[in-house]
Amino acid sequence: MDMDALRRLLDGVQDGSVSVDDAAARCRDLPFEDLGFAKVDHHRALRNGAPEVILCEGKSTSEVVAISEAITRAGSNLFATRASADVAEAVRKALPDARYNARARTISLPQQPLKAREGILIVSAGTADLPVAEEALETAAMMGHAVDCLYDVGVAGIHRLLSHTPTLAEANVVVVVAGMEGALPSVVGGLISAPVIAVPTSVGYGASLNGIAALLGMLNSCASGVTVVNIDNGFGAGFAAARINSMVAKDAN
Numbered sequence: 001m002d003m004d005a006l007r008r009l010l011d012g013v014q015d016g017s018v019s020v021d022d023a024a025a026r027c028r029d030l031p032f033e034d035l036g037f038a039k040v041d042h043h044r045a046l047r048n049g050a051p052e053v054i055l056c057e058g059k060s061t062s063e064v065v066a067i068s069e070a071i072t073r074a075g076s077n078l079f080a081t082r083a084s085a086d087v088a089e090a091v092r093k094a095l096p097d098a099r100y101n102a103r104a105r106t107i108s109l110p111q112q113p114l115k116a117r118e119g120i121l122i123v124s125a126g127t128a129d130l131p132v133a134e135e136a137l138e139t140a141a142m143m144g145h146a147v148d149c150l151y152d153v154g155v156a157g158i159h160r161l162l163s164h165t166p167t168l169a170e171a172n173v174v175v176v177v178a179g180m181e182g183a184l185p186s187v188v189g190g191l192i193s194a195p196v197i198a199v200p201t202s203v204g205y206g207a208s209l210n211g212i213a214a215l216l217g218m219l220n221s222c223a224s225g226v227t228v229v230n231i232d233n234g235f236g237a238g239f240a241a242a243r244i245n246s247m248v249a250k251d252a253n
Helices: 003-015 018-027 046-048 061-073 085-094 127-140 154-163 165-170 184-189 206-219 233-253
Strands: 078-081 099-101 106-109 117-124 143-149 173-178 194-200 227-228
Touching: 003 143, 018 046, 061 078, 061 085, 061 106, 061 173, 085 106, 106 127, 117 127, 117 165, 117 233, 127 143, 127 173, 127 194, 127 206, 127 233, 143 165, 143 206, 143 233, 154 165, 154 184, 173 206, 173 233, 184 194, 194 206, 206 227
Parallel strands: 117 143, 117 173, 173 194, 194 227
Antiparallel strands: 078 106, 099 106
């Protein structure tokens, strides 16, 4: 339940369209619902504006399905990350309206209106970085933001990026996803005034050390305003970008 849903529930009690007993039943599982193996945080959207997200890794298929059903039963938007095709198939069998992005490995099922605020741009260095970039995109979209993308514009062909300089300049926040040596966020950070969220990926040959080389390169960026998230953490980058863009939208109003 988020703040808008709570307001609608209270308005319903006030105008008589919702009984006190019905309202009490819908609030019964706040702040959380205990499934035994998991305590589903239905209160999270009230606290920080976004419902709980399911990390599928480390959970059995039946556990992911049960948590998904609990979230949707409460009327919240469903979003799950790191979901295999088998897990997604099981969730979609239980919840046919759920959508699976196989590249991002995310499952999404909006039940509340998404505002689609503009201002987020996601940039990827290469096609191999797209799974992480798509995870960031799906995350920001589920938090109510319209996302623009520039894919395959890495420093190996810098003219591909420079041809989109006006698009870069218009963004409120830019997520830059890169593996190998992780140079792209520094380039982008030197071109624009908006915050840059750098995402190192585990893409690259041996000395890239599964993303550590890119991580260290981004942490040592000489461009101002570059913030770095963990290796392959498209979810964290998309979430942070959505938070920043929401603040920009709030200031604009």
